[in-house]
Amino acid sequence: MATKNNIGPKRLVVGAHYGVRDWLAQRVTAIVMVIYTVILLGTFFSAPDFSYESWAGLFARQWFKLFSLVTFLGLYYHVWVGVRDIWMDYVKPVGVRLTLQIATVLWLLACAAWTVQILWSV
């Protein structure tokens, strides 16, 4: 690569790499969610009946609380990337798009806080 001619005004502007980072984050969080879903469904179907004791008993364990929280935080990042793509594809006026994107971020942050409250209520 001709890196020597790549200084000052000739510098190649290639962005802040957020494209690759978000692309990768969406895939990593997807894998975490797949594992979580399989564990949750396995527990759900192997239990003899769907009662409060068995359901809350699973969520009462510390490791499952932490696993759930990590999965949900990953989910919200995943949602951010996907919903941002939708706004970018279909909403062309910059002001409306920015408003929707900000609303999405704030809403997902609120959901994250709510998730903490739910998980540690049992």
Place this chain on the structure above:
Amino acid sequence: MSEAVRGVPKKERPEFRNIHVTELANYRLPPSGMVSILHRISGFGLFLLLPFLLYLLQESLRSEWSFAHFAGIVDNVFVKIVLLGLSWAYLHHFSAGIRHLFMDNHMALDKDSAHATALLVLVISLALTVLVGLKLFGVF
């Protein structure tokens, strides 16, 4: 510009535009195209109904009384239908996402395999949704 050039009638040229909303109904997509757009629609639907799902999770976990409240909500037929729709959305997004991960790793990228795996995603997600529906409506 000379009169001679200006006088020549413009030739009809084919015009290509993006698909319009009104054409969506009779626009036939290949299975991979259907999986792709349904992946987006199911993801957005799940995003919109996220507060409802978190509310159900909260009621199912907080206490035995809230669990009874949760069971009461889920007992409603309309809620069951909404939950069935959300189950399909989740299972479709799940299956199509796994297909996506394989394709990211350059597997099954040619036209025939992509066609086959797209059909597989549609069939598997529908079959799993039927299973969830049978469980939801108390068949087994």
